[in-house]
Amino acid sequence: xxxxxxxxxxxxxxxxxxxxxxxxxxxxxxxxxxxxxxxxxxxxxxxxxxxxxxxxxxxxxxxxxxxxxxxxxxxxxxxxxxxxxxxxxxxxxxxxxxxxxxxxxxxxxxxxxxxxxxxxxxxxxxxxxxxxxxxxxxxxxxxxxxxxxxxxxxxxxxxxxxxxxxxxxxxxxxxxxxxxxxxxxxxxxxxxxxxxxxxxxxxxxxxxxxxxxxxxxxxxxxxxxxxxxxxxxxxxxxxxxxxxxxxxxxxxxxxxxxxxxxxxxxxxxxxxxxxxxxxxxxxxxxxxxxxxxxxxxxxxxxxxxxxxxxxxxxxxxxxxxxxxxxxxxxxxxxxxxxxxxxxxxxxxxxxxxxxxxxxxxxxxxxxxxxxxxxxxxxxxxxxxxxxxxxxxxxxxxxxxxxxxxxxxxxxxxxxxxxxxxxxxxxxxxxxxxxxxxxxxxxxxxxxxxxxxxxxxxxxxxxxxxxxxxxxxxxxxxxxxxxxxxxxxxxxxxxxxxxxxxxxxxxxxxxxxxxxxxxxxxxxxxxxxxxxxxxxxxxxxxxxxxxxxxxx
Amino acid sequence: xxxxxxxxxxxxxxxxxxxxxxxxxxxxxxxxxxxxxxxxxxxxxxxxxxxxxxxxxxxxxxxxxxxxxxxxxxxxxxxxxxxxxxxxxxxxxxxxxxxxxxxxxxxxxxxxxxxxxxxxxxxxxxxxxxxxxxxxxxxxxxxxxxxxxxxxxxxxxxxxxxxxxxxxxxxxxxxxxxxxxxxxxxxxxxxxxxxxxxxxxxxxxxxxxxxxxxxxxxxxxxxxxxxxxxxxxxxxxxxxxxxxxxxxxxxxxxxxxxxxxxxxxxxxxxxxxxxxxxxxxxxxxxxxxxxxxxxxxxxxxxxxxxxxxxxxxxxxxxxxxxxxxxxxxxxxxxxxxxxxxxxxxxxxxxxxxxxxxxxxx
Numbered sequence: 001x002x003x004x005x006x007x008x009x010x011x012x013x014x015x016x017x018x019x020x021x022x023x024x025x026x027x028x029x030x031x032x033x034x035x036x037x038x039x040x041x042x043x044x045x046x047x048x049x050x051x052x053x054x055x056x057x058x059x060x061x062x063x064x065x066x067x068x069x070x071x072x073x074x075x076x077x078x079x080x081x082x083x084x085x086x087x088x089x090x091x092x093x094x095x096x097x098x099x100x101x102x103x104x105x106x107x108x109x110x111x112x113x114x115x116x117x118x119x120x121x122x123x124x125x126x127x128x129x130x131x132x133x134x135x136x137x138x139x140x141x142x143x144x145x146x147x148x149x150x151x152x153x154x155x156x157x158x159x160x161x162x163x164x165x166x167x168x169x170x171x172x173x174x175x176x177x178x179x180x181x182x183x184x185x186x187x188x189x190x191x192x193x194x195x196x197x198x199x200x201x202x203x204x205x206x207x208x209x210x211x212x213x214x215x216x217x218x219x220x221x222x223x224x225x226x227x228x229x230x231x232x233x234x235x236x237x238x239x240x241x242x243x244x245x246x247x248x249x250x251x252x253x254x255x256x257x258x259x260x261x262x263x264x265x266x267x268x269x270x271x272x273x274x275x276x277x278x279x280x281x282x283x284x285x286x287x288x289x290x291x292x293x294x295x296x297x298x299x300x301x302x303x304x305x306x307x308x309x310x311x312x313x314x315x316x317x318x319x320x321x322x323x324x325x326x327x328x329x330x331x332x333x334x335x336x337x338x339x340x341x342x343x344x345x346x347x348x349x350x351x352x353x354x355x356x357x358x359x360x361x362x363x364x365x366x367x368x369x370x371x372x373x374x375x376x377x378x379x380x381x382x383x384x385x386x387x388x389x390x391x392x393x394x395x396x397x398x399x400x401x402x403x404x405x406x407x408x409x410x411x412x413x414x415x416x417x418x419x420x421x422x423x424x425x426x427x428x429x430x431x432x433x434x435x436x437x438x439x440x441x442x443x444x445x446x447x448x449x450x451x452x453x454x455x456x457x458x459x460x461x462x463x464x465x466x467x468x469x470x471x472x473x474x475x476x477x478x479x480x481x482x483x484x485x486x487x488x489x490x491x492x493x494x495x496x497x498x499x500x501x502x503x504x505x506x507x508x509x510x511x512x513x514x515x516x517x518x519x520x521x522x523x524x525x526x527x528x529x530x531x532x533x534x535x536x537x538x539x540x541x542x543x544x545x546x547x548x549x550x551x
Numbered sequence: 552x553x554x555x556x557x558x559x560x561x562x563x564x565x566x567x568x569x570x571x572x573x574x575x576x577x578x579x580x581x582x583x584x585x586x587x588x589x590x591x592x593x594x595x596x597x598x599x600x601x602x603x604x605x606x607x608x609x610x611x612x613x614x615x616x617x618x619x620x621x622x623x624x625x626x627x628x629x630x631x632x633x634x635x636x637x638x639x640x641x642x643x644x645x646x647x648x649x650x651x652x653x654x655x656x657x658x659x660x661x662x663x664x665x666x667x668x669x670x671x672x673x674x675x676x677x678x679x680x681x682x683x684x685x686x687x688x689x690x691x692x693x694x695x696x697x698x699x700x701x702x703x704x705x706x707x708x709x710x711x712x713x714x715x716x717x718x719x720x721x722x723x724x725x726x727x728x729x730x731x732x733x734x735x736x737x738x739x740x741x742x743x744x745x746x747x748x749x750x751x752x753x754x755x756x757x758x759x760x761x762x763x764x765x766x767x768x769x770x771x772x773x774x775x776x777x778x779x780x781x782x783x784x785x786x787x788x789x790x791x792x793x794x795x796x797x798x799x800x801x802x803x804x805x806x807x808x809x810x811x812x813x814x815x816x817x818x819x820x821x822x823x824x825x826x827x828x829x830x831x832x833x834x835x836x837x838x839x840x841x842x843x844x845x846x847x848x849x850x851x852x853x854x855x856x857x858x859x860x861x862x863x864x865x866x867x868x869x870x871x872x873x874x875x876x877x878x879x880x881x882x883x884x885x886x887x888x889x890x891x892x893x894x895x896x897x898x899x900x901x902x903x904x905x906x907x908x909x910x911x912x
Binding site (some may be wrong): 454 | 601602603622623624625626628629630632633635636637638639640649650653666694697698701707
């Protein structure tokens with residue numbers, strides 16, 4: 001039972017106010033600045049809908065919205081089609097090398113999406129190795145650029161998310177449910193569609209939302225592989241970056257439209273998933289069976305094929321990083337020259353990739369733990385507000401947040417643009433919702449009576465928190481923090497808006513090198529990033545000792 | 552050591568009043584049990600005493616100190632929680648020492664006291680272990696040691712045995728009883744298990760809907776329950792309607808019992824609470840309530856019968872098993888009652904007419 005739900009100005013009241021202040025300054029203020037910019041004419045100072053009218057009246061712009069929808073929906077659909085059966089096969093059957101496959105899937109989900117895009121260009125692009133190979137055989141492969149390419153890259157990038165989500169849900173399905181289905185005459189594929197799919201529908205909806213949001217906000221992939229096929233984030237980026245004056249208001253309007261759309265999608269998903277919500281808890285999870293004959297061949301070939309295609313871009317990029325280059329062109333033979341260039345020219349970006357996310361991580365952990373505590377243990381109107389505020393970044397695309405922060409903090413006294421601080425703040429804001437969710441989940445597992453025991457034994461409110469609650473949360477928080485860390489080092493869409501020469505990160509460096517055509521250096525940098533990711537994942541597995549990854 | 556005085560206590564959640572107006576006096580050194588069905592407010596009251604729930608009205612005193620607004624950490628209470636609330640990140644010894652460290656005692660003193668109470672609860676050998684390696688019963692002992700080591704004025708226990716299996720529950724019941732008596736600490740114990748309450752308590756307060764229904768010794772609440780709720784809640788009983796006519800209890804079947812205790816009670820419709828063991832079954836005769844045996848179950852020591860009486864009313868009867876054959880279903884019987892033991896309530900069930908204070912009113 002909860003105590004009285006009123007706000008008290010004790011130590012936790014002060015913390016609440018502090019956090020509200022943080023969000024007001026770094027989230028609401030930038031967002032309102034953005035909104036203001038979108039509806040004010042900078043010349044006359046008058047209210048205007050000109051920017052919005054311009055967007056919706058010109059198909060050049062408006063089509064990008066439709067394009068984004070097409071791309072995101074298709075990618076979401078394909079990710080679910082690929083990821084769900086894979087997760088089911090993994091849960092239902094013994095598969096050789098499953099542990100390794102698991103790790104590979106996680107790695108492919110953790111890499112920056114645009115690296116996949118650029119690798120597929122190297123493989124299937126106009127002069128890609130596979131394209132050239134088939135052309136020499138007299139077969140012309142279809143064009144990778146445009147819609148098909150974007151969907152291909154996004155689906156392969158995002159199906160692991162569906163896989164991880166569904167895998168978690170399947171672990172919660174009690175075997176007796178499936179046995180009951182079998183007993184009632186429903187088995188095999190029929191059982192999968194009639195029983196398993198309905199049971200994991202809430203999970204599929206959640207995974208679908210995540211995949212949709214990611215693909216809708218993904219800026220790097222369509223930028224690299226889209227060519228003429230322009231999506232929303234690309235036009236937003238190019239309007240904002242455009243040197244020609246007077247486009248800021250228009251970019252802001254596009255950003256506002258983006259937020260409105262993601263909000264609608266978010267609310268629709270919430271509405272649907274609330275209707276499908278139920279709790280599952282397995283006493284006896286599904287047992288892995290040994291597949292027989294034909295089925296065995298099918299199970300193995302499907303699993304290996306999907307995983308192989310999933311990791312192919314990573315592997316190929318790593319391979320090219322060791323190839324000899326002459327200028328921008330790969331030439332036969334191997335060398336470490338790409339790495340030499342990478343370290344000599346862009347060593348700073350490697351350092352930034354370690355320092356910026358690390359700073360952000362410290363802030364994130366502190367704020368997330370505090371917010372989780374407020375939300376779980378100190379429910380009142382103000383902490384509910386904090387809860388809602390902290391979830392806003394979930395629906396704000398990275399590019400939009402970057403633009404909003406830049407708009408808000410580009411003049412004195414709040415001149416932060418170009419500093420490392422603004423990069424840190426951007427990461428904190430973007431990643432907080434996830435860490436808060438996981439911290440809340442951890443805290444809900446800890447019974448309130450533990451803290452009350454400490455209080456009854458003479459510990460103050462704050463001491464009970466720091467000496468009892470926090471140590472109990474530590475393990476869960478650390479593993480969550482490592483996942484956040486991995487997400488942050490591969491973050492592109494905000495960083496590409498906010499970076500300057502001094503604060504360039506690895507992902508931005510890779511991105512700019514790819515745009516310049518320095519594929520060798522880009523490959524070397526990608527490999528470094530992948531190595532960092534893999535090391536972090538190994539650390540995660542070591543700390544988490546066999547527990548599943550949840551995002 | 553403290554006595555606890557609760558005066559006109561009120562607990563509200565928003566517009567919902569959980570405890571309307573509650574008065575209690577808990578004597579120094581006694582084991583006082585709050586007993587009631589789930590949702591009756593017993594845990595709420597315990598948490599008000601502990602300081603984890605706010606108090607919306609009235610006063611709570613430990614001796615002469617009003618503790619309404621005192622922080623839980625300053626009330627000097629020991630508390631044992633339903634789930635024990637053992638700190639999983641501290642060793643058994645550190646769990647027990649936790650409260651002493653908060654009181655900033657000297658190191659040697661902490662060590663001595665911790666050891667003393669670990670020994671009292673017979674868990675000294677586990678001092679260096681982590682709690683998750685110990686069984687439920689042992690965790691319970693840690694919780695007790697941790698609560699007692701700080702020499703609290705009051706010990707509060709919130710359904711401490713409900714997570715244990717039946718055998719351990721019996722064992723820990725006597726451990727708690729024994730420890731409480733040897734330390735001599737005022738204890739408030741919350742449970743919904745009446746057998747546990749009967750076995751362990753000096754005094755029991757039966758609660759329902761936020762109201763204290765009856766405060767008394769285990770014997771008193773079983774034998775002379777103050778109202779129909781208590782009669783029904785404590786043990787098993789049959790409620791049989793009847794009338795009082797000139798100091799005589801008259802059942803619908805015509806069975807009449809003259810009772811001394813009814814002397815000054817006016818004629819009225821009443822409800823009788825007759826416990827299963829307060830019936831006497833006979834096969835023949837002309838006095839008693841007519842009935843037909845419907846079911847029986849032989850349980851060794853006792854035999855249970857379900858007997859249908861007038862108006863299809865079923866009553867439950869327990870007899871000590873005898874060597875003779877049991878009564879078979881269909882058998883017609885006559886039921887008499889042990890007239891000294893039964894209880895008679897007014898029509899509303901709010902007063903026990905047999906209790907002396909009822910006659911005084």
